[in-house]
Amino acid sequence: MPAELPLVEARGVGVRRGGRWLLRDVDIKVARREVVTLIGPNGAGKTTLVRVLLGLLGADTGEVRREEGVTVGYVPQRVQFDPTLPLTVARLMTLTSRRPIDAVTEALDETGVGHLLGARVSDLSSGELQRVLLARALMRLPNLLVLDEPLQGVDYTGETELYDLIAAIVDRRGCGVLMVSHDLHIVMAATDRVVCLNHHVCCTGAPAEVVGHDEFRRLFGPRTAAGAAVYRHVHDHVHDLAGDVADGDDRGTHAGAG
Amino acid sequence: MLDDFFVRALLAAAGVACVASPVGCILLWRRMAYFGDTMAHSALLGIALGVLIGLGPSYGVFIVAVAVAILLVVLERFAPVASDTLLGILSHSTLALGVVTLALSGNGHRHDLLGYLFGDVLAVTARELVVIWGGGAACLVVLAMVWRSLVAAILHADLARAEGVPVLRLQIVYVVLMAAIVAAGMKVVGVLLVVALAIIPAAAARAFSRTPEQMALLAAGVGVAAGVLGLFGSLWLDTPSGPSIVVAAAILFLASFAAWPAARSSR
Numbered sequence: 001m002p003a004e005l006p007l008v009e010a011r012g013v014g015v016r017r018g019g020r021w022l023l024r025d026v027d028i029k030v031a032r033r034e035v036v037t038l039i040g041p042n043g044a045g046k047t048t049l050v051r052v053l054l055g056l057l058g059a060d061t062g063e064v065r066r067e068e069g070v071t072v073g074y075v076p077q078r079v080q081f082d083p084t085l086p087l088t089v090a091r092l093m094t095l096t097s098r099r100p101i102d103a104v105t106e107a108l109d110e111t112g113v114g115h116l117l118g119a120r121v122s123d124l125s126s127g128e129l130q131r132v133l134l135a136r137a138l139m140r141l142p143n144l145l146v147l148d149e150p151l152q153g154v155d156y157t158g159e160t161e162l163y164d165l166i167a168a169i170v171d172r173r174g175c176g177v178l179m180v181s182h183d184l185h186i187v188m189a190a191t192d193r194v195v196c197l198n199h200h201v202c203c204t205g206a207p208a209e210v211v212g213h214d215e216f217r218r219l220f221g222p223r224t225a226a227g228a229a230v231y232r233h234v235h236d237h238v239h240d241l242a243g244d245v246a247d248g249d250d251r252g253t254h255a256g257a258g
Numbered sequence: 259m260l261d262d263f264f265v266r267a268l269l270a271a272a273g274v275a276c277v278a279s280p281v282g283c284i285l286l287w288r289r290m291a292y293f294g295d296t297m298a299h300s301a302l303l304g305i306a307l308g309v310l311i312g313l314g315p316s317y318g319v320f321i322v323a324v325a326v327a328i329l330l331v332v333l334e335r336f337a338p339v340a341s342d343t344l345l346g347i348l349s350h351s352t353l354a355l356g357v358v359t360l361a362l363s364g365n366g367h368r369h370d371l372l373g374y375l376f377g378d379v380l381a382v383t384a385r386e387l388v389v390i391w392g393g394g395a396a397c398l399v400v401l402a403m404v405w406r407s408l409v410a411a412i413l414h415a416d417l418a419r420a421e422g423v424p425v426l427r428l429q430i431v432y433v434v435l436m437a438a439i440v441a442a443g444m445k446v447v448g449v450l451l452v453v454a455l456a457i458i459p460a461a462a463a464r465a466f467s468r469t470p471e472q473m474a475l476l477a478a479g480v481g482v483a484a485g486v487l488g489l490f491g492s493l494w495l496d497t498p499s500g501p502s503i504v505v506a507a508a509i510l511f512l513a514s515f516a517a518w519p520a521a522r523s524s525r
Contacts, residue, residue: 054420074420081413085287086467095410096421120468140421 006031007070007144007176008053012062015048022048024200025062030144035170035177037187040197046180047077049197050148053178073142075133075150077180087121089113093136107139108132111162126153134162138169145169145177163190263380267489270382271503273390274446275455275481277397278439280474282456282481283463284432287412287470292342293330294453296349297433298440300326301449302356302374306363316389316441323437326352353449377448377500379489390442397438404431409470446485447500458507459484462514480510 009029015022023045030036030053038046051057052064054072081087093104108114111131116124124132130151137145145166151159167190170177181187187194188207196202196210203210285294301319308318330348334341360371373381382390401408410418411425419425443452459480460473467473487510488503495502 051416054416056416056419072420072422074417076414076416076420079414079417082287084289084464085409085413086464086469086473087413088468091469095413096407096418096423098406146420 005067008064008066008178010049010053010059010062010064013049013052013059013064014061015045015052015057016060021199023052023059026197026201028053028195028201030176030178032143032176033170033174034192035167035179035190036193036195037191038178038180038195038197039182039184039187040202044198046197047148050146050178050180054146067143070144071140071142073137073140073145073175075130075137075147077148078152079129079133081121083122089116089119089121089124089132092121092132093139095136097140099139103139107135110138110165111135112158127151127155127158130154131158131162141173143175145175147177147179149180149182166190263382264489264493266382266384266387267379267499268486270379270387270390271446271485271489272482273387273394274439274442275459275485276478277394277401277435278443278452278456279459279463279477279481280398280401281432281435281439282453282458282460283470283474283477284408284412285436285453285457286460286464291453291457292345292349293327294436294440294456296330296345296352297323297327297436298444298449298452299349300352300356301440301444301452303352303359304356304441305374306356306359310359310363319441319444320437322352323440324434327433327437373448374444375448375450376498377444377446377451377503379446379499379503382445386445390445393438393442397435400431401435404428405471405474408432447503451500451504454504454507455481455484458504458511462507462511465514465518480514481507484510 006029011027013026013028014024026049028036028038028049038049040046048057052059053066054074055064055066089108090101090104093099093107105114105117108117111134113128113131113135116128116132121129121132130153134147134150137147147166151162154162166177169175179191191207193204194207194210195204285291300322304319304322305315306318307322308315311318313321326348330344333344333348337344339347357371407418407423408428408431410421410423411428415425439456440449440452443455446452447455460477462480463473463476467476484507485503488506489499491497491506492499492502
């Protein structure tokens with residue numbers, strides 16, 4: 001039997017804007033039943049990479065391949081809807097596809113916001129909106145779930161619950177998940193593979209493998225123990241002003257370290 | 259019944275409002291009122307060119323409005339000025355160029371010009387009425403077909419595209435719809451006021467709507483009411499019909515504004 005093709009795969013992807021490489025020579029893939037988490041400092045190009053993988057942004061170099069007919073469930077980063085457009089939660093749920101009201105209610109119940117079915121979207125808290133958007137993405141029965149900082153504004157207990165839910169759904173439906181997260185606690189618990197991005201792939205591997213590495217310890221170690229979501233990005237190489245690796249220490253070296 | 263010029267005027271105003279106000283909702287949501295205005299202001303140039311090349315004024319207006327919209331999108335990408343500057347330049351220069359071209363082509367009589375600028379709905383013919391209602395019905399069918407995708411694309415373009423909505427194609431659809439409204443609305447309220455007929459009813463409907471569909475239907479209702487009230491007002495006060503319709507729409511908007519707090523808390 002031939003090896004199963006990934007749901008989405010990028011090879012050597014580069015995105016250049018204003019003479020600066022936002023992404024350079026990035027390889028990443030997501031297979032069925034796999035949770036891949038993208039971590040990295042602010043402005044590292046995580047959202048840019050997500051948009052390239054979804055086909056929302058063209059890459060200047062390299063290639064992106066998505067499996068044909070793949071159904072995407074997407075929760076974008078920091079969604080804010082313009083209040084000039086009147087919208088209820090029920091209507092938001094059926095934005096791009098009609099669904100029976102039972103299916104809508106069931107999906108909302110799953111993420112704990114079934115009671116908000118008739119609420120105005122402009123009245124939701126950011127945590128409630130994130131739960132609604134997650135319910136919306138899951139209701140589409142996706143093969144590929146793409147979550148860009150999906151649980152901003154959701155409290156800690158709620159977050160753990162929702163990640164458990166995502167894990168359960170991966171088990172049940174066999175979909176692949178690409179997630180952008182700041183929360184290392186969650187990354188360790190719920191991820192098959194971690195990709196650390198800072199314009200290029202700094203290191204990648206299973207959480208257990210990555211954790212054992214010096215570079216990862218230096219990046220996240222002391223903070224992870226405290227369960228904190230904040231970390232400082234520490235490098236064994238230097239980025240110049242254009243975001244390029246200045247000392248020529250490229251991914252080949254990191255492959256050993258990550 | 260269609261022999262009565264006033265009945266024809268009422269039907270023409272109602273027909274245009276039925277389509278203009280739902281499309282006005284889209285202009286409002288996308289914050290593109292001034293974009294619509296720029297398309298409308300190019301209409302005089304369309305009239306002149308349409309007459310010159312023998313297509314007739316309405317087709318000329320439609321084609322030039324679409325061309326200006328395309329030009330705007332292209333220039334926005336490449337011109338070294340902000341997009342509101344660009345809109346200001348294009349809006350007024352196409353208007354001026356239209357008046358100049360009309361004068362050069364011998365169609366620039368003062369009376370005609372006023373009719374183009376502020377509408378001449380009392381002079382609408384039975385044949386024009388058929389075109390307005392036929393074209394209006396076609397526009398509403400197209401709008402209904404793309405509506406769900408259009409709302410999704412307006413609300414969050416990335417989310418819509420990721421879920422398979424053809425966002426670029428939809429942008430073309432509503433530019434074409436807007437051009438059709440300019441061509442039809444020119445007869446009713448004139449090129450200077452046609453965008454008002456689109457956006458004022460939409461703005462009045464906002465506070466009373468919970469969903470985009472409610473807002474579009476309510477806006478159409480407010481637009482028709484403004485048309486009827488404005489025309490009776492103009493008959494009663496002997497005022498120009500097009501501006502009277504827009505004044506009626508503005509009064510309805512102010513009334514909705516007054517009712518806003520009550521609507522907000524109950525809805």
